[in-house]
Structures are given as C-alpha cells and as structure tokens.
Amino acid sequence: MADFGGWLMPIDYPDTGTLVEHTAVRESVGIFDVSHLGKASVVGAGASEFLNRSFTNDLNRIGDGQAQYTLMCDHSGGVIDDLIVYRHSAENFFLVPNASNTNAVVETLVNSAPAGIEIVNLHEKFGVIALQGPHAVKVLQKLQIDYSLDYMSFCNAHISGCEVILCRTGYTGEFGVEILPTWNEAEKVWDAIVEAMQEFGGRICGLGARDTLRTEMGYPLHGHELSLSITPVQASANWAVGWKKGDFAGSEVLRNERERGASRVLRGLVCTDRGIPRAGMHVKNSKGEVVGEVTSGTFSPTLKIGIALALITPSINLGDNVEIDVRGRNCSAKVTSTPFVPSHVK
Numbered sequence: 001m002a003d004f005g006g007w008l009m010p011i012d013y014p015d016t017g018t019l020v021e022h023t024a025v026r027e028s029v030g031i032f033d034v035s036h037l038g039k040a041s042v043v044g045a046g047a048s049e050f051l052n053r054s055f056t057n058d059l060n061r062i063g064d065g066q067a068q069y070t071l072m073c074d075h076s077g078g079v080i081d082d083l084i085v086y087r088h089s090a091e092n093f094f095l096v097p098n099a100s101n102t103n104a105v106v107e108t109l110v111n112s113a114p115a116g117i118e119i120v121n122l123h124e125k126f127g128v129i130a131l132q133g134p135h136a137v138k139v140l141q142k143l144q145i146d147y148s149l150d151y152m153s154f155c156n157a158h159i160s161g162c163e164v165i166l167c168r169t170g171y172t173g174e175f176g177v178e179i180l181p182t183w184n185e186a187e188k189v190w191d192a193i194v195e196a197m198q199e200f201g202g203r204i205c206g207l208g209a210r211d212t213l214r215t216e217m218g219y220p221l222h223g224h225e226l227s228l229s230i231t232p233v234q235a236s237a238n239w240a241v242g243w244k245k246g247d248f249a250g251s252e253v254l255r256n257e258r259e260r261g262a263s264r265v266l267r268g269l270v271c272t273d274r275g276i277p278r279a280g281m282h283v284k285n286s287k288g289e290v291v292g293e294v295t296s297g298t299f300s301p302t303l304k305i306g307i308a309l310a311l312i313t314p315s316i317n318l319g320d321n322v323e324i325d326v327r328g329r330n331c332s333a334k335v336t337s338t339p340f341v342p343s344h345v346k
Helices: 018-027 047-054 099-112 136-142 183-200 207-217 251-260
Strands: 002-004 007-009 030-033 040-043 066-073 079-089 092-096 118-121 129-132 154-159 162-167 176-181 203-205 265-271 282-284 290-300 305-312 321-326 329-336
Touching (some): 018 203, 018 207, 040 099, 129 136, 207 305, 265 290
Parallel strands (some): 030 203
Antiparallel strands (some): 030 129, 066 079, 079 092, 154 162, 162 176, 265 305, 265 329, 282 321
16 A cells, blocks of 8 residues: 555555456456545536636547646646546536645636636545456446446446446557546445456556556556646647647647647657666666656566656657666667557557
8 A cells, every 4th residue: 555646545455466456457457546636526607618718728629528638837838737528518528637646626617717616525425446448348238327427428327226427538548438436335345347358357556557558558647747847738638639729728838839849758768688767767878968868667567577657858860879877887778759558449
C-alpha cells in the first residue's frame, strides 16, 4: 500500500505482483479499484458553452451519452488537470478528474461559472471500478449486461441489483470499461465482478500494473507528462485541443506556442541495452549534452525492456539514438513514437 493523491492505494496484491497483474490485463482481464478518482457534476442552462470555455477539447464534437478526454489549463497554458467529461445533455455533465486535482478543478469552475450553473463536488459519492482486458466483454456478459457501447460512450446498467454508470473508457490500452456505482454499493458491485471474472483468469490489479500498462501506451500522468509547467503542446496532446473553436483558458498562449514550435516535446524512449529509466533522469545526445529529462520510466513487462516517456528538445528526431543517465551509467536508447505496444481499446 502507498499514498497516492491523498488516498491509501494498493501497489500490488498478494500471490500475484505487478508482472502477473499486468499480463492478466494484456492477455485476459483485470480489475482495478480506482475510486480515488474525482467526480463532479456541472448542471444548468449554458453548461456546454461554459465548459467549452473552461476545457481545451471541443465539446461540440460529442453528443449525449458520449465521453471526451480533455484538459483544464490556466491562463499561462499550464495544465491544471486532465479529465474525462461525460455528457448527459447540453445542460448536464459529469466530470472525472484526477484525485489530487479534484478540488482545484471544482474551485476553478465555481469561481468562473455564470449564474444558473451549479457545480457539485461528488468525490465520495461514487466509486470507480476499471474492468480491462480482452475478456472484459465476457465478464460483462456473465453479469447479464447487454453490452453494445462504442468507445468513449456510456450508459446506465445494473450489476448485482445496483445501478451503475458503464463507460467504454480505460487507462490500459486494452478493451474495457469503467464502472461507477454509488459509494455505498461499490463493494457489492466489486465483489460481483471479481466473482464473474474468475473463470476467465481475471486478476485484481494495483497501481503498479496500472502504471506499467499506461506507460506502455504512452498515456500521460498528471504531475509527470502534464503539469502547470508542461503545456498540452509540449506534451504532444494537440489532439485534445479544439484549435478551431473559440477562446478557452490558456488558448492564446497555446496557439502562439503551437505556431512558433514548443521548446520541448514528449517522446518515447526504448532502451537498447540493460537499464530501467525513471522519472527525473537526464537524456543526453551523442555528444553527452543534456537534451531532455525522463518524465516516466519503467520496465515493460510486454516488451521485456526498459521504456520511458521524456520531454526532449525538438532537434532530437524519431529514430535518433540517445543516452539515459541511469544512476551514473549511460543506458543507450532509441527515440520512438508511442504507443510502445499496439492499442486494443476499440
């Protein structure tokens, strides 16, 4: 167990460990308790327009019953948080921010909301359970859920007699869903899913596997690849910005940065010799000059090598060879695009 975002969270579980849990998600199915994630509602006339001014992505791209990944920036272009927005209607939205940033997201919205829009922090009103892996659909079928959701869509469903929100999202790169029961029914829902997945080789998974899985996909983690000092342009998250929509928080700074080019960009690094990169380690060019810094690094259970995400100078190109300073020893690596392994989210 370890502190994570102010919550006591499991790193891994007895008799399995991170490698076994990681492999279960890639090859069969795994379940994560991620109830530490924040939740909030934004309701009222004009909610869609208000949130479109508050977040980077364009909410006009989605309709009722769909979800969208987006970012909340401050006026300097730094990222306050990255989050998922669920659209029930143009006047009713549900937000899932990161645990440690929930208060900042809610407070920022409250301070800028026009009259008639109500923002409520629901952090401990809902649990969040992630069911991920190629056999996730078999588990849902065993739970008698009529499954027909498109990626990034959601609906209401029932598990063990409990009403839940079921969304085709996840943080592993595998086919799966995130399930939101009410807080007081979360344990009952969890137990039902755990029982249903046993015949498919399912494993209960902790934060260790969650981190190795998301790093293999190149997914950002706030505080590492995104922060108040790392903009979406630098984090190679231009796809999550509605460049053609109207102004939003930080839009002028971000548009200027995009036009002139960022001073650093997020890239993948694959080690070509032994070594496990970690956040904060320096990246060097062939001359031994520091050209960047690792933001996340791990041993890839799928590739059986060290991999990393790093912010590096744009003069370093895909395919270039670099060195990572791993505790005083240079570890050779190649610059690559992400994901490191194929995505199966759809």
